[in-house]
Amino acid sequence: MKKLLMAASAMTLCATAALAQDVVRMGTEGAYPPYNYIDDNGQVAGYERELGDELCARAELTCEWVTNDWDSIIPNLLSGNYDTIMAGMNITKERAETIAFTENYTPPAASKYMALDEGVDLKGAIVAAQVNTLQSEYVAGAGETLAEYATLDDAVAAVRNGEADAVFADYDALKPFAEEGDLKWVGDDVQLGDGVGMGLRQSDTELKDKFNKAIESMKADGTLNDLITKYFGEDAQHY
Structure with a gap:
């Protein structure tokens, strides 16, 4: 899945933490089914939409979805256009030098x-x-x-x-x-990669902790495996 092009030094970090806002903006591509896509009603849909909505509910956060072209998805996170990336993004050491990641919500495939x-x-x-x-x-x-x-x-x-x-x-x-x-x-x-995770600004540690706890709870009660089966099939990697 996706490779960072632009260096962090070229970006301006958002000064205000996401949790200080009324709404957490969830950034995605909307063009990578079954992870994310735009449905017939013009809405973000797919595995990450359903998963993201459940994570927000468990973390007691009000969230809205924002779409962005893949090629500039990290730069626009860093500039504050949204607060998370859920876009089929593999966790890599290179990307982790620029943004933070939650634990993975899809095993390495x-x-x-x-x-x-x-x-x-x-x-x-x-x-x-x-x-x-x-x-x-x-x-x-x-x-x-x-x-x-x-x-x-x-x-x-x-x-x-x-x-x-x-x-x-x-x-x-x-x-x-x-x-x-x-x-x-x-x-x-x-x-390739270490599984798919949610990307966040490195300064948003509290938001990262909230989403990590929500991901862990879904792994523990089996609902994350259920979603993986729903969107990727029985033969997909599970937790």
Whole structure:
């Protein structure tokens, strides 16, 4: 899932802690199903919407959802346009130098390749990936030719229209495309990141603690596993 481009030194940190506000603004992309997407009513939906609403309820917080393009999602958190990121973001050491993370709410999962041809040779292939992701970083260092796209949908479309030989992304995000029948799994699984967590400004320690307690309570009572099964299936990684 996603790679930080801009350094923290280029950003202005928000001076006011999120908990001093009446509403905690939950930032997401809205273009990464089943984690998050925009439904037919124009509302944020998906695993992270349902999970985020439950976390806010357990933490006794009033929350609202805000969408932002993936490429600038961390800079806009740091500049105060919203207070959290719930956008399928993997926890990494690099990102943790810039923002804080809660404990993960999705266990580490495999990344995978898909192509129209099961026999495609990935060595030297043109591989599509969403821009600024762990997957795009991996492809760039794997001896493949990287083609970056703004969204996962665009990356998959590039394979279907012949611009790329394969697409590389989170397994859970690619599963719906596999069900459509034309794209096939190819190559080996690749393990990236430390699971998906909520991103926050490093100064918002109280807010982080509240969300961590809510995540822990959902792990303890099994409701987080229930949500994982609902959105990712029985074969997904569980707690």
